Amino acid sequence: MIAKRVLVAGATGYLGQYLVKELKKRGYWVRVLIRKESQKEKFDNVDDFYIGQVTEPSSSKDVAKNIDWIFSTIGITRQKDGMTYMNVDYQGNLNLLKEALKNKAAAFQYISAINGDRLRHLKIFEAKEKFVDELKNAAISHSVIRPNGFFSDMKDFLDMARGGRVYLFGEGNLQLNPIHGEDLAKVCVDKMETGETETTVGGPDILSHNEIAALALKAWGKPIKISHLPDWTRRLTIQLTRTFTSSKTYGPIEFFLTAMACDNIANQYGNKRLEDFFSSEVKRIKANN
Known part of the structure; x- marks a missing residue:
């Protein structure tokens, strides 16, 4: 063929x-x-x-x-x-x-x-x-x-955790299942081959924001310190960026902060774990410093 x-x-x-x-x-x-x-x-x-x-x-x-x-x-x-x-x-x-x-x-x-x-x-x-x-x-x-979110998008958690504390909006119990790009690519080709017209795609592990923050802190060898900000601060940030910045600036912020206010659980695929990704990223960062 x-x-x-x-x-x-x-x-x-x-x-x-x-x-x-x-x-x-x-x-x-x-x-x-x-x-x-x-x-x-x-x-x-x-x-x-x-x-x-x-x-x-x-x-x-x-x-x-x-x-x-x-x-x-x-x-x-x-x-x-x-x-x-x-x-x-x-x-x-x-x-x-x-x-x-x-x-x-x-x-x-x-x-x-x-x-x-x-x-x-x-x-x-x-x-x-x-x-x-x-x-x-x-x-x-x-x-x-x-x-769903890519592993690479979760680097924001890792960047915060490097300082020893992660800040979250709300109680941190909302969930998502981010996916590695390699796993997602396999699904994309699979769906094209089978002719599936539309699907959501996420990684194998459904994690709360608190759990992702804890994994990020653990990767740096830090104690688990998570601060929870009131949700009005999230809404105010969206409003301020919409008012005072261009759409290219506020677009990603608006999306990220809106996504942080709801569960984002997609169909589960792949076998790559966020915990392993965080560990490898920390090793890479330390090796380059």
């Missing part, structure tokens, strides 16, 4: 790099979309490079030529350059979708985030979910992946 020809957009990002490795491991022919020549050195075994900007249709013409499947992790966190969420998360992905349709690609997978469909009022999700609507209405097989 001839291997599918796959395009990965957002390939230089955290998840994108794991996706490329997983696809190559499974024998797929892989083209990566990158923005500049120097980014080629991030990859050692891809089949084809396409240098272009999805926000500029003329520079990404025929990026999906002779491609069967497209995986897109494109989002503003991976591309700054003065762009807005609508420029990148919506229009950039829409331009990519138009190329996929023009070149008759078979399927398109988009990585959004857990609860994005319920939190459209947040700036970071407004553009993402507008694109999800376009994808679902397009004449192409689609797959929407909604991951």
Whole structure:
């Protein structure tokens, strides 16, 4: 059987790099979309490079030529350059979708985030979910992946714990199950292969904020010291950042602080543990100091 020809957009990002490795491991022919020549050195075994900007249709013409499947992790966190969420998360992905349709690609997978469909009022999700609507209405097989927080996002806990104390909003009992990028990449490819149209994806361990804080402190060898801030401070922070900063600044803060106020439990996958990730990160940090 001839291997599918796959395009990965957002390939230089955290998840994108794991996706490329997983696809190559499974024998797929892989083209990566990158923005500049120097980014080629991030990859050692891809089949084809396409240098272009999805926000500029003329520079990404025929990026999906002779491609069967497209995986897109494109989002503003991976591309700054003065762009807005609508420029990148919506229009950039829409331009990519138009190329996929023009070149008759078979399927398109988009990585959004857990609860994005319920939190459209947040700036970071407004553009993402507008694109999800376009994808679902397009004449192409689609797959929407909604991951929980990445292990890399949990570094905020680790950074606080380094000082010997972690600060949490509320009582710290709300739960989530973050996932490692390598585990998530496997799920993304699995879901594309099986044709699943939409799913939430999280890691194997469901943890409360208190438990994550304790794991972070333990990784540094610190006593468990956790301070709980009243929830009004979280709400006030959102209000102040919305009022006094740009959408690029307040968008991620608004999302993070809103997510901290509810349970975020996704379907459980993978076998990588947050405790092990924290331990390896601390070792890496100490080795580099």
